[in-house]
Amino acid sequence: MKTSLLIRFCLAAVCLLAACNDPQKEKLTHLARGQEYLKSQLYPEAILEFRNALQIDRGLADAHFGLGEALLAQGNLQEAADRFLQTAKLDQKNLQARLRLGQMLLQYTRVGRAMDDATKEAERLENEVLAQDANNAEAIILLSDIRVLQKRYEEAKEELDRAIRLNPQRAAPAVALARYYEHRANDLPPTEAGKLKAQADAAFKDGIAKNPKLALVRLAYGDFLYSNRRTTEAEQQLLASFAIAPQDQLVLVALRRFYENQFRYDEAEKYLAKQVEIETDKNSGRAQIIDLHARAGRNAQAIAEYQQLLKEQPDFLRGYARLAELLLAEGRPQEAKQQLEAALSRNKQDNDALLVRGRIRTLEGNFREAILDLESALRLEPAMPAALYYTSDAHLQNNDPVRARSLVNTLLGYYPKHPMGLMMLIRIQLNQNKPNEAADTAQQLLNSLAQLKTNETDFQATRMPVEALKDLESKAFTARAVSHMQARNFAAAQSDLQRAIETDARAAEPHMNLATIHLIQNNAAAAQIEVEKAVTLAPSSPTAVALLADVALRQRNYAATIAKLDALADKHDRANLLFQKARLYEMQGDTANTETALRKTIEADPNYLNAYFMLSDFYKRQNLYEKAISELQSIIQSNRQAQQTGQAHLMIGLLEESRGRYNEAVTNYQKALSYDNRTLAAAIAYNNLAWLYADKNLGNIDQATEHAQRAVAIAQEASFYDTLGYAYFRKGQHAIAIEQFNRAIERRPLQAGYYLHLARALRENNNIPQARQAYAKAIQLQGLSAADVNGARAEMAALPRV
Known part of the structure; x- marks a missing residue:
């Protein structure tokens, strides 16, 4: 008896072991679990099971499809599309995969594919489905969506009518009809869109009447109502969706976003907590x-x-x-x-940590190190929008707009009309002094954000957090305002800044820009009101605090501002606050407190470079050159990052040049360039070397021209063009010199020295009448020394009569 039992036990164990080692059974077990998890909306668990099944059998079409569905629910559109494509290749009868892929391709008109290619491929897939199932409602709706994108509206309406006739009680055709009317309405001016929006409203209500217990219909209607500012009605529909499907993640996310956008954070947290309960x-x-x-x-x-x-x-x-x-x-x-x-220290390839460290290094001006971090993040995830954005930002601040634009193009290639890509493009355009282009791009950004508010799938594809929409909309208005400020259209700028404030009342940047406009318009009292608001909203913002000091300097309101800075110093960045105090003390002529505040700034943050530079300049004005240079040498000796060391050498070069020690100046400018040859500091070093080579005969004149050209390539500053013109003048290439001097004058038309240089080049080029005019202008502007004025008059008198 015992032997028989033992034999049966062993046989059972063998059978169990065989089952565990049977790949076919194991893959089907993973598949079944994945499908069960998918049905229960447990997407991470479903993804894991489907991947396990595919490790055993890469050709398992149902696992590819299930994985695509789970990834789509998680917002990973690119891989989801890949999985649906693989399903379609493996299983000719899987119509749902073709429909999913077709629907996503239409989304790719804004997230990574040219519209024509996307619509053609979607139409091919739709035709494959209808060839097998001529009355497939989803395929007919997909065809209608294609026709809408092609603006073939009558054909689109005919397809929707066909879908409704074939499926009169289904909600999907009714919702599709509502979206059709909404899309057409968005193509029209507001005065003409009302009738179409009313038809969209009626179609949504028809869909709800046919399927009152289908939460997603009410959810779509709620989105429509919200986008049309019918907030109370939108809330009612979202709550009705929740009553029907209290565990549906889409419903919970929609409610959380709705209440957060209304600044009703406690209610938003209530639905977020319910969402978190479901997540594993x-x-x-x-x-x-x-x-x-x-x-x-x-x-x-x-x-x-x-x-x-x-x-x-x-x-x-x-x-x-x-x-x-x-x-x-x-x-x-x-x-x-x-x-x-x-x-x-736990993971050297932590992408989030690399990204944030890169951002901090950019803020500190350590662009090389920032770029190393950010490009490491990009290598780990090449299509990550945030990594592309912040890497572009670092290159832009490192005076490399070409590389910055290249990264933006990559971002917009992956995700056309992506808000972060458009925002960075605006910054590049403003950096290049192209205000009209920046204003046009800002409008594109606002249009893109409006679309994202009502399209959850598109929004997920951007990989942005929900709070980014409001922030970016406010920034878009602010960016457009800055473009108006560049164009000197202050009324339009103020209007956009007010809209930015209405969009996000917690944003400090609009108030900073309003304060700047008031300062430009010499309205210091109004600037004070705005900067106070900015500092209240963003007490940690270096820009806001610096602007507070700027306004105080304009109003000579020193004591009250110093007291405010002291109050802020208890909780916020002490180094920046102490530095602003030093500026205020210096303007009052309080040398003791100026020096003390600068010393305390350096104690609070030894990396606060501006404090060293200001302290050096402070000593220079007291003719304490050695002490000034000693402060800068401390930066060099502390083995700081390359750009910081380069800036210190540049400052020493400036000090040496100002006291006539030209060879020492050349040595330090050259050292500066050995550490940094890309930034504005490098441009100054190139420019000053070029001037010393050309004017003091301390170097080769061809090298002087080359250095001046590099300075202009980095920054198109008036003084850099003047130096380039002077180098060409010394080479005897007077026509080219004239061209450079004119570029300098275009940028700074009141600079007498530029006219004097132009006059001499015109004289040598035998343009005598124009030379006489340039001499006269140089003398008239009264920006020359007495010796230069006398020299100019003598040279003008010596011009031949024409």
């Missing part, structure tokens, strides 16, 4: 709630919550980078760096 990654869910607290303006609470989360879960890597961002926003960069180093 509790740390990630907890982080989402903390991030909501930060967006609600409760930064101190969010920082404390992240610190507690990381204390309990030190391996939650994303938390370190997010905590660093919050600390940075509070003006605590050193603490932010500590968090990033903690993350990178």
